[in-house]
Amino acid sequence: MKYMLLIYLEEKTLSETEREACYKESTQLAHDLKSNGRYLSANPLHPISMATSVRVRDGKRLVTDGPFAETREQLGGYFLVDAKDLDEAIAIAERIPMARKGTVEVRPVIEMPGLPTE
Incomplete structure (x- = not known):
């Protein structure tokens, strides 16, 4: 089963040096997961200052700068x-470096038939 591991943290938590170390450790984790057939994709996100939210209400588009919700922690990657199951997904989530400073949300992915594949 596919699981999305969403990484939340306060953006200002890490210095640039700490961020680079996190990227390096995350890259190694991705390679480890790939060697075990568990890796599908991973990426950090740009800061929330670059986010745009889109809503459609009554057929009209509303575009606003910033993330969907203002919270203490932001989606960072x-x-x-x-x-194979939730337990294994949780075990992977705890290996993500930002789990030590933020939160990793583990959510199963609904696989919809008919979507394009690679």
């Missing part, structure tokens, strides 16, 4: 993995 993700891993998409193929895990």
